[in-house]
Amino acid sequence: MRLSTVILPTRRWTEGGGRRWLRAEELGFHAAYTYDHLAWRNLRDRTWFGAVPTLAAAAAATRSIRLGTLVASPNFRHPVPFAKELMSLDDLSGGRVTLGLGAGANGFDATALGQAPWPPRERAARFEEFTELLDRLLREPVVSYDGSFYRAHEARNLPGCLQRPRLPFAMAATGPRGMRLAARYGQAWVTLGDPRLPDGDEERFHATLVEQVRNLDKALAEQGRAARDIERILLTGFTGGDPLRSVDAFVDFAGRRAELGFTEIVVHWPVEDSVFAADERTFERIASRAPAQLAGLGGGDARAARPHDPAGPDERRPR
Numbered sequence: 001m002r003l004s005t006v007i008l009p010t011r012r013w014t015e016g017g018g019r020r021w022l023r024a025e026e027l028g029f030h031a032a033y034t035y036d037h038l039a040w041r042n043l044r045d046r047t048w049f050g051a052v053p054t055l056a057a058a059a060a061a062t063r064s065i066r067l068g069t070l071v072a073s074p075n076f077r078h079p080v081p082f083a084k085e086l087m088s089l090d091d092l093s094g095g096r097v098t099l100g101l102g103a104g105a106n107g108f109d110a111t112a113l114g115q116a117p118w119p120p121r122e123r124a125a126r127f128e129e130f131t132e133l134l135d136r137l138l139r140e141p142v143v144s145y146d147g148s149f150y151r152a153h154e155a156r157n158l159p160g161c162l163q164r165p166r167l168p169f170a171m172a173a174t175g176p177r178g179m180r181l182a183a184r185y186g187q188a189w190v191t192l193g194d195p196r197l198p199d200g201d202e203e204r205f206h207a208t209l210v211e212q213v214r215n216l217d218k219a220l221a222e223q224g225r226a227a228r229d230i231e232r233i234l235l236t237g238f239t240g241g242d243p244l245r246s247v248d249a250f251v252d253f254a255g256r257r258a259e260l261g262f263t264e265i266v267v268h269w270p271v272e273d274s275v276f277a278a279d280e281r282t283f284e285r286i287a288s289r290a291p292a293q294l295a296g297l298g299g300g301d302a303r304a305a306r307p308h309d310p311a312g313p314d315e316r317r318p319r
Contacts, residue, residue, distance in 0.1 A: 001257075001262070001294040002265070002291075004030045004264055004267075005287070006032075009049035021065075030264065031098065032067055033266065035051065036051040039108040040107070040108070052085050055068070055069070059096065067093055067096050068097055070190065070266065071172045074123075075109035075110050077130070080137065086161075090163060095163045097167050099169050102172035106118075127178075130150060131171075132185075138161055169187055170188035171189055172191070174194070183216065183230070188232070192238045193234075193239050199238075209234070210260060216232075235266045236268070237276055247282075251293045254294055
């Protein structure tokens with residue numbers, strides 16, 4: 001069981017923003033992610049910086065921690081320029097980038113470019129095509145593509161990712177269509193449970209995760225993949241109670257998720273006056289102490305030590 005964090009881009013780099021990424025590495029987090037949004041919910045009118053420049057700065061400042069989005073979506077992205085940015089991030093970080101991908105939602109990002117929000121069926125179709133094209137762009141040196149929503153003409157992505165055959169995808173999915181996409185393209189699967197549930201309803205939250213894990217395993221089997229072929233990431237902070245209230249509470253929370261095969265728990269770095277407000281001293285104690293108590297948990301022998309890569313282990317190494 002690994003412990004990671006989300007650092008929201010709510011501070012200037014020179015006014016504490018950069019320090020948080022360095023501190024995350026000092027505390028031993030497996031990965032530090034950020035949201036790929038133009039604005040987010042009740043933080044819309046507060047400081048908010050871009051994900052890609054923030055991750056580039058973090059890549060230059062850190063040495064070992066993995067970095068990534070949790071998650072990027074098609075809301076304001078096109079696969080061709082985004083693939084170039086991702087390849088560059090992978091190079092800057094020395095092969096430490098994980099791309100969290102999701103379909104997005106009808107929030108501020110969905111209309112920022114002046115378009116009407118996409119109906120659910122179109123949003124799902126766009127996400128599928130977005131992922132398919134992005135996968136090709138990050139694997140192949142030259143790509144032409146003519147889809148219903150996205151096109152590419154001799155798009156070049158040289159020299160390619162350091163991680164081979166491309167950087168890993170962590171696919172956010174809860175429904176059947178998303179699960180099939182995660183099973184096809186994902187080296188990891190991301191869920192936050194069901195945010196519609198009342199916060200603190202532990203049993204319904206756990207039952208939701210049980211059902212989602214079962215559906216993922218079914219989708220993997222349909223793709224001819226084993227359960228161990230994909231990492232399982234739980235993003236906390238939306239439902240499931242308050243695991244950050246103490247070290248013991250977090251260990252209990254994470255241990256129960258490990259029994260379901262989750263391999264990584266992600267906690268939000270505290271953001272004052274927000275849904276992610278928490279005591280930062282307790283947060284750091286959890287980061288320092290919980291991993292040792294959780295060592296060895298997380299899927300037993302059914303989990304792989306590294307993300308699955310159909311190209312085989314020799315091609316996973318950075319060039």
